[in-house]
Amino acid sequence: VQSLPGGPAVRQLNLTSPATKIAEEQHFLHWMMLIICAVIFIGVFSVMFYSIWKHRKSRGAQPASFHESVAVEVAWTVVPFIIVILIALPATKVIVAQKDTTNADLTVKVTGYQWKWGYDYLNGEGEGLSFISTLDSSQRAMSDSGDVSQAPADYLLRVDNPLVVPVGKKVRIITTANDVIHSFAVPAFGIKQDAIPGFVRDTWFRAETVGDYYGQCSELCGKEHAYMPIHVKVVSAQDYTNWVGEQKKIAAAKLDDPSKVWTLAELMARGEKVYAANCAACHQANGKGAGPIKPLDGSAIVLDEDHAKQIQVVLHGRQALGMPSWSQLSDTDIAAVVTYTKNNWSNKTGQLVQPAEVVAQRGK
Amino acid sequence: MSATTHGTTPYYYVPAESRHPVMAAIGLFFVILGAGQWINGHEWGKYSLALGLVWWLSVLYQWFRDAIRESESGLYGRKIDLSYRWAMSWFIFSEVMFFGAFFTALWWARSHSIPALGSLDNQLLWPDFKAVWPSAVPGATGSPAGIVEPFETVGPFWLPTINTALLLSSGVTLTIAHHALRADQRSKTIAFMWLTVLLGFIFLCVQGYEYYHLYTEANLKLSSGIYGSTFFMLTGFHGLHVFIGMLMLFFITLRLQKGHFTAERHFGFEGAAWYWHFVDVVWLALYVLVYWM
Amino acid sequence: MSAVLDHHGHAADHAHDSHAPSGWRRWVFATNHKDIGTLYLLFAFTMLMVGGVLALLIRAELFQPGLQLVNPELFNQLTTMHGLIMVFGAIMPAFVGFANWMIPLQIGASDMAFARMNNFSFWLMIPAAIMLVASFFMPGGAPAAGWTLYAPLTLQMGPSMDAGIFAMHILGASSIMGSINIIVTILNMRAPGMTLMKMPMFCWTWLITAYLLIAVMPVLAGAITMTLTDRHFGTSFFNPAGGGDPIMYQHIFWFFGHPEVYIMILPAFGIISQVVPAFARKKLFGYASMVYATSSIAILSFIVWAHHMFTTGMPVTGQLFFMYATMLIAVPTAVKIFNWIATMWRGSMTFETPMLFAVGFIFVFTMGGFTGLFLSMAPLDIQLQDTYYVVAHFHYVLVAGSLFSMFAAFYYWSPKWTGVMYDETRGKIHFWWSLISFNVTFFPMHFLGLAGMPRRYADYPMQFADFNAIASIGGFAFGLAQVYFFFFIVLPVMRGQGAKAPQKPWEAAEGLEWEVPSPAPFHTFETPPKLDVTATRVIG
């Protein structure tokens, strides 16, 4: 395989090459530490190995009898103390810069889900855009197969919908999570911020060059922890504007009229896609669930005549069981996927759930 | 080394092999096995739990019986007495740290998580949540998601205050008993010990009544959000410690009646008394931090 | 009994029977500190093997990208159980084992202060270990939330999580009782003349370690108790919907967790402080400053915990405070390293296996300490947090630190325990094999971490493949080295095969443990020995 620009390089030895000022500062700090520590290390261990060489019994060394020296001991307490202060100073400067999330040009809320990322553009150009980003499913399947001989350079890093941001603009990332703690990390930007359910945290970056940058979820979040990559596409201001325009159009088209009445076949076709993209990771394609995850095939709630029960579970999740809330899906998507589960596998209920029912349940 | 047969106190008595430790560990095995299964819906778990507890307690009974026998037959010298003192002090220190974890949880919830959940930034997630601690404003639940049913909070009046008085007086009666023991007035000691145990028992009854009242009338439960969680966790573990302390005092009193302890040497008594005072101090902290604030 | 013991062993003329009890009762009902020490060490070694096999499964899966052996759920279980078993089952009990064997011998005490409770501490670990290992076979598999057991992921785990929590409670109780025993033994049972400042360093470091344990194990118990009630009794400690906070778990956990990592290294410092002077044939340099440094590390360890949480998003003042405090720990640690080197300076050194491991310890532990310093630098930790850099860091301090010190201790003291000398050549093979394969395993992880490979990953991008393959090969080689250690070094000495050990096999070793015969008789120092002014020799 080849190195992936903006992502890991083959046999990479140092930090990922920086695409922001902060990441550059981190490079500097790392080199500084490396040099200071190497000097101390070589100094200290030259003395030790010299002594090992010189003061061996086999060379006839006679033991000296000193075992104390206040002067020396004070000296080697004070000197490390001073060194520590010296390395703390530049670090302090960088922390303060890292933490300054004010005056952002663009604010994006990043939500960690098990196991995907949700992006909501809150402020700035593109406000209102909102989408979910998941790992390419063929790569996920390749991982399971265990055979990676055909793996591409972006193996486990390719997503369906990358986060797109303009170059040279200060982007504030607000993280939160829906279920458990995740962590949003992009090494080239020098950022890593835990996404904590129920709380918001923030960080920021200003990408200096156009390109693709990659990261991975960096907090253990369950079984698919290794499979929720981050792909940030940094584009020029013009490209960004175009992209936003395009997305707005697609979003408008997607925003199905929730009062539309669908046929079973239509809902099944759509539901299958929604299921594969969102539900199959846990409940499995065969609907049998796995481990603690409940099966849908044959489930009483799924078979129930009362559609409200299942819609509520989908909307609000069952946190205790690990089922997240899916309220971010559109009404039509939820209606489709519920219909799909009610009529797939051995579940042949013939029940049809229309988007209007989901709308009605949302309020409750 | 087996017990000395000729009655002189050894320099430092080391007991002979004993089956108590391994038996106690087996008992606890059934306790944790049963508890872990029971809370996951396996009914047999509770039998294992019960078996384990009974087993463990009976081992403890025998263990303490042996230790008391050794003590009364004069095998424990001054050194061992000192060892027990150190051990009890460090044990109480560990208990302090244990309560520390829960007091920290209370402090963190009040001065950090609730304010953060209601902060400006967090309005993104919980737009309607007002960051007030439930005891500060009637009707507040401290639950951003609104998943907690309304409940009444608990103030210091009157049950907790009565309980404070009960515990404080039990501290006094215990001290009187101690002085009496040192003055070799055994019947006075015993009388005041019973009084102390009784006060502890009444404390527990009042506490039980308060819980009953909270659950049935104030709708305050373990599941009442962070307020209920910290309230019941702190008061509950404290109650458990009162119960343990009371048992200690109870057995010490029985031993006093049997004629154990002397005016000069009665560490068993003192150890239990230290524990009781520790439980007392924890209560004072609770009284101020949980009920008043 | 030997002549050395005679002049005080019989002085009191007790009526006791000094023969050792025999058969299984000797072990199961043991009250003898030496026997209990042996039990602890055997238990710890078994758990090292179990944890090691889990590690090798992890390494086997990570040998190349793609999932070949385990599914991601099982992978997380392996990681979690590897961490838990190594920390609570292998490293901590092993140090308690050394403490049991050596502290009474080193301070001239007849046994531990509470002999029965001592055995209780040991036996409590068995139910806990059974529960932990059994959790693999419970529905949903073993806990898979990492050894740090972060909420709210723990709230999603199956029944095995509760088994794990109860097991940790029991282990905590065991540790607390063990620590009380050790503290009381040290404070109350020193032979007359052995003042605190004349005490061997190993006792000093254990005194401080025991204090740390008593202070923080209850805090861990509190944290996991809250997890338990959140899981089953409807509390909201870590649930923001009810006003709780998952980050609160992390603060409480790391208030335990950071002192915990020093719990795993301070006794190691003690061991090294015994071994280096013995083989340099020179007194430990700066004894008093060693004591002060150890105490400072212990005190500082309480105020640095949030360096594990730089990426949770703390206020800038918090980041700065925890960064400065953490960096400060380098100062007392520096004192220790320098003192050891000053002890070697102008000594008359030989390099038997204990000394090799001690020197190896100093060398490799320092590398781990330096990477710790990199991590303590908050802006840099943002890059390194939760990557293999952290994994490299803590294996440098835990494996080449704690584990190597135990090897040193084993080679140093096993002649006293068993009465036979281990085979020096094999010891040297074990050392070099371990040292090299250790570095092959864990050094590449620094690169992986810098390049951004997250930890607890069952599969990883192709670019990380080469270093992972090297690490896996190294891991198996390191594991094999320990198998060699067991079969070719430990087993023979346990069976008594080897040259007979003299009472004091190391010519310049100091301390009361060398005043009793090898193997150490069942009962030692039943009446307090009379010591010379240095408190290192028995004079009557």
Ligand code: HEA
């Ligand atoms: C034995 C265990 C042990 C020890 C001794 C240490 C020692 C240190 N550790 Fe480590 N650490 C762990 C075990 C240990 N650690 C574990 C298990 C984790 C991961 C937990 C998890 O997440 O699962 C961890 C994680 C960890 C982190 C969090 C990383 C992250 O998750 O992002 C940090 C950050 O500050 C850190 C720092 C340090 C520091 C500064 C020291 C210092 O004590 C080191 C001091 C030593 C030296 C500095 C070297 C010798 C000194 C000199 C030769 C003198 C001259 C030097 C100078 C003046 C610079 N450690």
Ligand code: HEA
């Ligand atoms: C406390 C001590 C300790 C010790 C001694 C070790 C020892 C080892 N550790 Fe461990 N490790 C931890 C503590 C420790 N670890 C902790 C706390 C974590 C974090 C867990 C978490 O993230 O929650 C961790 C995580 C961890 C990871 C990261 C997993 C992940 O993030 O997904 C890896 C990966 O390589 C690893 C590897 C190893 C290896 C190869 C060894 C080797 O040293 C092991 C050597 C092997 C043996 C001693 C066994 C002997 C061999 C046999 C009995 C059979 C031999 C057979 C053949 C060789 C054929 N460890």
Ligand code: CUA
């Ligand atoms: Cu999401 Cu790890």
Ligand SMILES: [Cu+2]
């Ligand atoms: Cu730490």
